[in-house]
Amino acid sequence: MSKLRIALTKGRVEKDIVKLLSRAGLDMTPLIEKGRKLIIQAGDYEFVLAKAPDVITYVEHGVCDAGIVGKDTIMENGGSFYEVLDFKTGVCSFCVAGLPDTQLYSDYRQIKIASKYPNVAKRYFNERNLDVDIIKIEGSVELAPLLELSDAIVDIVETGSTLKENGLVVLERMYDISARLIVNTVSMKLKKDEVTELTSLVKTAL
Amino acid sequence: MRNNKITPVGMFDMLPGEASLKRNIEEQLKTAFTRRGFCEITTPTLEFYDVFSASQLPQESMYNLFDAQGRILSLRPDVTAPILRVCAGKLDPQLMPYRLWYCQQVFRRNKALNARRDEITQCGVEIVGAGGFRADVEVIVTAIESFLALGLDGFKIELGHIGYFKALAECSFDSKELSDRARTLVERKDFAQLSDLVERHAIGDRRAMGSLPTLFGGKEVLDEALSLAPNSDAKAVILHLKEVYDLLCSLGYEKYLSIDLGLVHAIDYYTGLVFRGYLKGLGDVVLSGGRYDTLSEAFGAGLPSTGFAIDVDSIAIALKKNAPQKSAGRVLVHCHAAEDFKRGEEELSSLFEAGVPAEMSLFDSLSEAINKAKSGAFSRVVFISDGKSEIYEFGGGKDE
The missing domain is CATH 3.40.190.10 (Periplasmic binding protein-like II)
Structure with a gap:
């Protein structure tokens, strides 16, 4: 046994x-x-x-x-x-990532976030009293801001090399995992x- | 698509066998509760949502609908709040403390695709209008005796006390936000993050708070908690718990008891001693209860109360694992013609009185009845013809 x-x-x-x-x-x-x-x-x-x-x-x-x-x-x-x-x-962390010049909070429009982790993304922005539209993406989330589907993404970042190769940067570090x-x-x-x-x-x- | 052949998510049929097993459990619990002087109470399935607003249940876990005036109704997610509603307004205060038992369905939405039941039967008791040590003991003795009445042995009743965490949090943290964070970590026994939080933010004597997730196990836990207690409130809580524990031991219940001072799950609901029941081989808590002295304030009363609820469906699952598959020895009484039925009825009642499960045959011919018995449904056919009876046995292949 x-x-x-x-x-x-x-x-x-x-x-x-x-x-x-x-x-x-x-x-x-x-x-x-x-x-x-x-x-x-x-x-x-x-x-x-x-x-x-x-x-x-x-x-x-x-x-x-x-x-x-x-x-x-x-x-x-x-x-x-x-x-x-x-x-x-x-060890890695959840991050908000997007194109380098992204201004997430500057406009009156609704923020769009693409993620494989819709619950984590929703919780993070709700904790900051922000309503955001979450779009569930199954993989290669980096595509979403590049194709202008979303303003930014929420994803796990370890070394950041995938982001870098696709011209994205970490905008905010969310949680360590x-x-x-x-x-x-x-x-x-x-x-x-x-x-x-x-x-x-x-x-x-x- | 028409949905007339399936049940909604979370809803289940109880098939013969299962249903009678469950009904048996309910009957045994009813006997155990009645023996200790509890009286049955039933409350409506539909109540106003407001009845449950003090119960700390998330809105999304309830089945809600509207009445004709647009007011929110809920399928009861819990029985305690309705019972307090009744006690606060409808019962004769002369009769306090009330000792009530119930056996009712409760409805809670679970995560989809999880095979969890949304409709479960809860059997439990409430002692309403009695504070203090004796009521705390009575309710736990009733819980243990209920499990014993069901013939269960591999169970544990685990005691805790909300007051210990509250006393520690009060002297360790200076904000509600920090103590809420600590409570969540204690509840999850997240040692690493809790010690991190305590290290960074706690003030004063922080040893007890830091080791709270480890304070579970046997009686030794109480001694440790007492030596760690940073103030008189925390000490008083442990002494109360010890008093209850020692008395239960003197009644011979020690082997069923354990301690967990990290039971802080519903801290705004419970106010004192809390407890849970576990069963070997089941991954879920099957009994939960405790003292809730302030809940009745929501109904305009001040009734210190304590009670527990047993999840009958989970117990049925546990008992089914050990239960024999088929009840052997069923008898089929087959009457040849109309004039044989009187004799058949007599045969049926004498079998019933002897405690043998038996039923009247609905088949048109003896050969059909015998074929059915051969398939394993019956171990004996009693054939009645011309006032005489013949017996066909089908137990160990004997066919006469």
Whole structure:
């Protein structure tokens, strides 16, 4: 029997976390040599590989005890769970970006923002008492201001090189994001020792 | 497209089996509540929106509509507020404290495509018009006894107290905004961001606030919280909680109890001791309750109150996992002709009295009845013809 079942975000978060947990002394080879398997046993833990928003869903419903997912996904999707640890990996930030001479607040007209993260964008501008039109874009959001669909975009910026190559700049830094450990509210209580063991293990590698 | 063959999102049919399992739970809870002197109350499904405005529920989580005068009505999202409405205006104050139980549907909108039920049945109790230690104990004992009445054993009732966070926030933060931010972080057990916030903005003795997300577990948590308590308010809260906890232990309930001082989810609703119930194998909280001394002010009364609600649907799911799939031993009584029905009815009542599930056959011929039984629906067919009865058994392949 595994101590905990952990939903892990596929892709970059997965790579960072495999490195970090190996550093903490956990044998992560089953995850490195996983092939196409989606449920993998590694030491005392059972890892479930999933897309980021699904990690939250699995944890919320309690079919996974814990999950490892980016703060960006947590902010966009919300939900009720405990957010107990910051892995400090995959550090980047939500930014408002646009063409260099963009004056977002100078006019009386309604601001148009394109984003893959409509909830984050809406929240940010609502916190500033601004009504904005949000346009949901599925990918390559940089296109929106270039094609004059929107005044600016809200997106994750890591190095800023994609922005730069397309002639865009960061207008405002919004929120810092990184990978987080989330825990189902019931598992936190009924498996307290197991969760504590995992968090202290991770802390040794931070 | 016509939608006459499907149910709206969040609404579910309860099929035979499920429905009777759920009804059983309701009956057992009703017995448990009645045994402790609670009386049933029912309130309307539709109420004015205003009844719930003090309940801190987000507007978008409610099913709202308009009455003929354009006033907002709500499908009740919660039973506590309507009960306080009744207690504040309609009940004889001589009879206080009121001990009431209810078993009603509540309606809440969940996120779409989430398989969550928007209509759930809540069974619970409210003690209205009683403050203090004894009512706090009574309501928790009732909660534990309810779970035991359902034959559940792998459950935990977790106690907390809103007053501890309030006392800490008051001396650590000098603005409502900061203490709200801290409350959200405590609720999410976000250790990292909370210690960051405390580091940067807290004043005075900040140790207790910084470690609040870790203050959950067994009895030792109370001792730790007491030693960390920065002021007399916080100390008083812990001493009250300890008194309740110790009394419950002396009643033999220790193995069902735990503590979480980070239970701060509905801080503007609850005013004192709060608690939640968890069940092994279920990802959701199945019982929640606590003391809400100020809610009745919304109805012009000052009634200190406490209570809890159990989510019957979740319990049904948990019990269904262990329940046997089919009730074995059903009997089909098949009468050959009209003159055999009197004898058949007698057979049916004697089976009923012996506690054997039985039903009258609706088939036209014995062979149809036997075929049905062979398919697994019945383990015995009683065939009545000319005043005599023959028995066909279909349990372990015996066919006679």
